[in-house]
Amino acid sequence: MDTRRLLRTSALALSSLSVLVSGCTGGSSPSDAVESPAAASSPSSASAAPSAGLERYYTQKLTWRECGVPGFDCAKMEAPLDYDAPGEGSIELAVARKKATGPGKRLGSLQVNPGGPGGSALEYLQAYAGIGYPAPVRARYDMVAVDPRGVAHSEPVECLTGAEMDAYTQVDQTPDDTAETAALTRAYRDFAAGCEKRSGEVLPHVSTVEAARDMDILRAVLGDGKLTYVGASYGTFLGATYAELFPERVGRLVLDGAMDPSLSARELNRDQTAGFETAFQAFAADCVQQPDCPLGQTSAADASARMKAFFAQVDADPVPTGESRELGESLATTGVVAAMYDEGAWPQLREALASAMDGDGSGLLLLADSYYERSADGSYANLMYANAAVNCLDLPPAFKDASAVRSALPEFEKASPVFGKGFAWAALNCTFWPTSATGAPHRIEAEGAAPIVVVGTTRDPATPYKWAESLAAQLDSGTLLTYDGDGHTAYGRGSDCIDTAINTYLLEGTPPKDGKRC
Template identity: 50%
Template sequence: MATVLALAATACSSSSGGEEKATPATSAPGGLESFYNQKPSWRDCGGGFQCAKAQVPLDYRKPSGEKLGLSLIRLPAKDKSSRIGSLFTNPGGPGGSGVEFVRQAATSFGADLRKRFDIVGFDPRGVGASDPVRCNTGPQLDKFLATDSSPDDQQETDAFAAESKGFAQNCKTKASSELPYVGTANAARDIDVLRAALGDQKLTYYGASYGTYLGAFYAEQFPSNVRALALDGAVDPTASSTGLLIEQAKGFETAFRAFAENCVKSSGCPLGTSADAAIAKMTSFLAQTDKRPLANTRDTRKVTEALAVMGIATALYLKEYWPVLRQALTQAIQKSDGTLLLTLADQMVERKPDGSYSNQTDANMAVNCVDKPNPSSLAEYGTGP
């Protein structure tokens, strides 16, 4: 994910930022008329994109109370005469910036879609530029993310538990008033407000990873307001928090085997000559890194097992990253240089060169904990979903 783009609501600066004629939206729920009937003011924000802000209530049970600002971006439909409406998108996470996703990926959508739909992204409540949840400083996240999350002994278990409790306490201290309201149930209600505010009678939506869960949640709450949903990499909405982690781990294992099978077909693969040998080599490498973290040439951080795993996982999301992963593992295994693995890890958690972070990690934890509270006992993590 890219760094967050700060957005502001201003008046349209050109005719391209005006409102299109749209089919009247469905009626607003009682007490929420002012939110459903709002008309965001779009402004040009570069690259053919338009940006705006919309308001939603912090607590839907108290619509006259505190409000949140949601940041929006859109790439207008190319052919306004045949325009169908808005294609709302969510890239996953939770915690991923929908604004940055559209800015980076909108032009990758098919020509037919771009011709007839505005490609719309938004930062969900608590994320990115939408009144973000902030719990930890950069140094605090550095320490948390470097801590071994697959402890092998009591000392490592205690260290991981202490860091996790510290993370939770930081959120309680700095964001306690926001935390109860950042879950998926409220985010889905926000989408319905945005749908109406943008003039769409029914929702057309694309979601990936966690975005599939958000889309499914919306469909359950507002079934009559759905036009079409495309859910890419569907998350099981019934799975527990630990169950989701286990399924994600299985997915990474499958992806790593695919990478390994590709790597060993070429000379110079640092993992050996077969997929099984590659997996054994990786197991040994990570065990060694757990005992002796790697150095890096970018800063003073040590590349621990946790950071190495994160770097590997980042590159497994896309086949296009496999050459980078091969190079990173070659440097790490043959030269004990973890620089490239750390660079990949930093990309996943949106760590900036100055040591600061976007709020992705804080938001991810906050939303997940609201949606699917984690077990409070360490023993429960060893029993499966």
């Protein structure tokens, strides 16, 4: 189990998306004419001279061609590998779009990111955002996505083979003795060494700051004076970072399922531990009212005790799954965690838990595989590799060594009696990272930016609600929109109140009243 700050929208958390953009390559076909930017955009922002050495990136022309799914176009965009030395090499980033369908005046481009870090924005666009976002929004905006550097189709970070990743996901993450602690530490070291061996050149250059600067190049290349953007989960940190770097270029930004940039890695991991506990308690309270609940029909507290007992049981005696991988505690926990992202997965989790308790772990294994984006052929998407690479570059490690984790176990287990121990040990993974962190926790105020809508869900597991409250308060122009509900993120998940407020903001520029609740 490696749940350290895996922050992605629930639209991806439980689906294994196929690679729909295999045709996303450059070509000799002529570039589409760039349509006029939105009327509300500032011409001076669009034409502002880029920093020295960046001119060729800001003035490049994209060559669009059909790819993967009818109605979607793809292109490749160049950005400097190192923004401090833009003339010393570039990185190629994959971009996709679905043009505005009409009717109504085109408002420009709407960039989207589903989070992660490591979630593919292109696959999210093609599988969900480009067809599932509200029709009035898709009618007026070109829907656009760029896979951040190191992610999916943008020179992806690679670390392990499929077989090695299988072994990694099964390592015991609740070590009981010196030998198990050494095995877990060795797994983290080997993971980091694999990333350095296979992706050493790109590892120092996949930070959120660099990804945000790439978004500004794309904004300019698309002809938009200001950025319109919907970022979910980790995508909120990406959007807030953009606002910090380019406040005068902020158009309409929606940050859904917000992160708090002022927190350290240890604080983020501890808060997320508490978030998953909150979500599990909501699941447990619902489960005990269902006739098929495998955790009993008495109380949420009793269900929690049974859940912990089950984890201890499979730690000592893994359950068969019908294949070579058995269901131990790490995979079982990951399967449960995966279902916390969306309350729609709760019936599936009840069934999977009941089967596992009856000796068949295949259901929980399927949930765990969806979380890790493991395909049936044993290959993995690069989600977990990019996730570690970005997280470990953005913030100094949560812990300096295994002894520091042991000292922190009481606070993590207080945050979550069910998940605390495993989540604390999962936060050790950046300790052995080959590249030193370039970022640090800090407040983001983005003074001078246009109104930014920050969305928080009260029982969100991955991005606790208090993070949204904090980010909205930090941002000079932040306005908080609250969804009182379950699951991860809020936009496009069934709340007419939330969707109407965000649609109005995107289409008319009018943000919801600060503090509005749905």
